[in-house]
Amino acid sequence: MAVATNRLRQFNRTMPSFIWPAIRAILVAGICFVIIYPTLSQLSTALKDVEDLYDPSVVWVPKNFTNVNFKKAAAGLNYWVALRNTLMITLVTSTLQLFSCAYIGYGFARFRFRGRGVLFALVLLTMIVPPELIMVPLFLNFRYFNFFGLLGETGVNLIGSLWPYALTSLTGTGIRNGLFIYIMRQFFRGMPGELEEAAYVDGAGSIYTYFKVMLPNALPVMLIIFIFSFVWMYNDVFFAQMFMPNADLMSRNMVRLPLVIRYEQGPEASLAHNAAIILYLLPLIILYAWLQRHFVESVERSGIVG
Amino acid sequence: MKLNRAFRMRLNTKRELNGWIFVAPFVIGFALFFLYPLYQSIRFSLSELEIMPGGFKLHFVGWQNYHKLLFENVKFRRVFVNTMIKTLSDMPLILIFSFFAANLLNQKFRGRFFARVIFFLPVIIGAQTVMHIQSGDFITGMMRSANLAQDAGIFSGLHLEQYLYQMKLPLQFTNYIMAAVNHLPAIINASGIQILIFLAALQSIPSSLYEAAKMEGATAWEYFWKITFPMISPMMLTNIVYTLIDSFMAHNNELVQLIRDTAWSGGGAGYGISVAMSWFYFASIALILAVILGVLSRNVFYHE
Known part of the structure; x- marks a missing residue:
């Protein structure tokens, strides 16, 4: 335990200060994405025309916006x-x-x-x-x-x-x-x-x-x-x-x-x-x-x- | 002296009466809308229901419904065991994730407020009704299969699985991790309220404790195990109980669906069996909760 703690202390000292914020930002952004992804994709799909479904160049933004x-x-x-x-x-x-x-x-x-x-x-x-x-x-x-x-x-x-x-x-x-x-x-x-x-x-x-x-x-x-x-x-x-x-x-x-x-x-x-x-x-x-x-x-x- | 005691008596009875005035609505509601229906459902579970024009008739059959569902019903035992295993194996994942997320959200960084707004979103939009329609949806299914085909990055499920197998970990462990990775979105969606409870708990820890530990030269690791973890352990217990109840009651729960489907099968004949299933299920939930509370509440640390 003591050894592990000492290592951790050394690690803390040697680790550049920007690493944790960077990891944290990636994690938070990733989780946020997982949460809003379904709703976003539903919204994008809802705005699509049937044509857009078969158009491989359309991923998120439909070419033919429709409210049908x-x-x-x-x-x-x-x-x-x-x-x-x-x-x-x-x-x-x-x-x-x-x-x-x-x-x-x-x-x-x-x-x-x-x-x-x-x-x-x-x-x-x-x-x-x-x-x-x-x-x-x-x-x-x-x-x-x-x-x-x-x-x-x-x-x-x-x-x-x-x-x-x-x-x-x-x-x-x-x-x-x-x-x-x-x-x-x-x-x-x-x-x-x-x-x-x-x-x-x-x-x-x-x-x-x-x-x-x-x-x-x-x-x-x-x-x-x-x-x-x-x-x-x-x-x-x-x-x-x-x-x-x-x-x-x-x-x-x-x-x-x-x-x-x-x-x-x-x-x-x-x-x-x-x-x-x-x-x-x-x-x-x-x-x-x-x-x-x-x-x-x-x-x-x-x-x-x- | 005597007068004082009489006075205190009166004050006590008055406070007691006041208490009843406040809880009276619940007492009435409990009797009318809970206890009485519960009593009737016991009767239903012990009888066979016959639907007749203009009403129904109950034939008392004793324990026959319970016997049927345990020894004759083809589905019940399998579905019951599956549901129990799924609930109990998801619980640690939800707890770990929500605790982790709460710790993330408790740190200071730019955009924290926005992140919190998003993290609580599943509480608002994670509706079962929506899940229901999604599961049969054509485009969702199409996109899912397209995604599977495209997944070739290092973080895709397949590679992770290979990697874990190569690490020579026990097979069950690997399978558990894989299952966790594969339904991560479901776990994130089920964690909204747990994150909220943990976050509130983290914020209620007095900062003086951390300051004292800092003076002693503690590391982040020690902060966590010596302060944070014991201080939030009561809320850990609350969350365990909440998570279990939440998934036991969920509409997409396989057993709940079986109970509903059975209810109206066979022109009313299935109803008694369905209620018997519910009772059996309820008894198991109560047992599991009692065991968990009994074991864990001794290990929970209370500050005051």
């Missing part, structure tokens, strides 16, 4: 209707999840009560249960919804409405909400307690303290959670097929696209598929481009890890 593929893809996805429906559902659910998970997480972080450990273990349990397990019972639950028998014998049919999304989000049982509760709990545990004590001394109640003192401080973490929740809801097919069996939604139309524009149609279908991928990712990319500065900074400051 995008038109076809937009029609195949029923883009604008699906986008409007999806955005509505996604924004409602992620906003609700954001507030409910922060609220629940705060309860776990700051109050000692009997059964807290068990209850928190149950939060983690919701994360590791495969969704397939509760899919059909959950569907039946919303199909014949009777809140502990309060809504009559047969219950109310909530399938096809926003209610299933709203109810699961409000109660912190939506997609990966366990993770959000966990993150919020870690964050609130890391906050100094003096702020709340000051508020309590002034006679504020715990709920008032939470909303006026703690929540405003949690904004950076909540931004991260909002982005996660938005992305996961946007991509979700599982809840969509259960709660909204008939509506046009982006994720589902995307999965079904090969049935609308079939592979057998050959290269034209493929071009349209690539255009569809770009159209599909566009709202996410816009959201990320808009929030990326805050997102990356939040990761640094939020103390997500407690």
Whole structure:
């Protein structure tokens, strides 16, 4: 060990100072390339005409720019209707999840009560249960919804409405909400307690303290959670097929696209598929481009890890 | 003295009550949208479902569904073992890569902000729905085969493989490395959140520790093993658990697909078997996580 350390020290001294930055630059650039390569190639393909596909001199930049593929893809996805429906559902659910998970997480972080450990273990349990397990019972639950028998014998049919999304989000049982509760709990545990004590001394109640003192401080973490929740809801097919069996939604139309524009149609279908991928990712990319500065900074400051 | 104790009691009950006020939404949601469906799925897994006009009927069959899937179903055992092996062998690769990437991103260099924006991108655009359509795509397939034909550089997969064989490393080891190299893009795409967690952990290490080590004349190697590694070990554990859950729940996971396909096969007859599969899968996940947590949480270092 000592010999190795000495060698390392010598190596450090003899190695010119520019070598590591150079290696690092190559590594970072390489990984970045691997990450954005698929999307770039899809974009380039989506802009191509069929002619360009068979032209060996065309690699990245097409000679005949065309928007035919995008038109076809937009029609195949029923883009604008699906986008409007999806955005509505996604924004409602992620906003609700954001507030409910922060609220629940705060309860776990700051109050000692009997059964807290068990209850928190149950939060983690919701994360590791495969969704397939509760899919059909959950569907039946919303199909014949009777809140502990309060809504009559047969219950109310909530399938096809926003209610299933709203109810699961409000109660912190939506997609990966366990993770959000966990993150919020870690964050609130890391906050100094003096702020709340000051508020309590002034006679504020715990709920008032939470909303006026703690929540405003949690904004950076909540931004991260909002982005996660938005992305996961946007991509979700599982809840969509259960709660909204008939509506046009982006994720589902995307999965079904090969049935609308079939592979057998050959290269034209493929071009349209690539255009569809770009159209599909566009709202996410816009959201990320808009929030990326805050997102990356939040990761640094939020103390997500407690 | 007595008064003081009574006062404290009241304060405690009040705080306890407050705690319940905050976690109440989860308790309600858990009971309604999780526990009750879970209970019903146990019933489903122990029965045969018969679909009738205007509803369905359950016939209690005991452990028959479990017996069927373990001893009669042709696919289940093979797919189950494959999924387990793939998940467990990908986990170290994802962890090593994401830790490495987080260390890169934690250093100071020009363009760091931009690099971070790109590194977190898979979290945003690595959608399963997109992967789904890509896998059957004509042009993607064409380009992939074209790339294979063109690969003649020293870093192409084939040459690396030859090189590793010549080094006379154990065959399993070589195969593992090759598998890792071949699905590097998939691993990079699966590492977004892990990078994020590691990066946040690295930034939470107090710089005073490094300064003290510098005074003692430590090398980068010693910094890493004596400070960085122990300090981020709790987050290593979090990441191991997250990675496992993430790949167990992924939609492109072979077993998850089998469970879905089985559900609606045979006009409802497959449903009981599908739920039994899910239960078996869930039990194995829980077991693996329990073992990992049990073994590792003892070796994790907590600063405070």
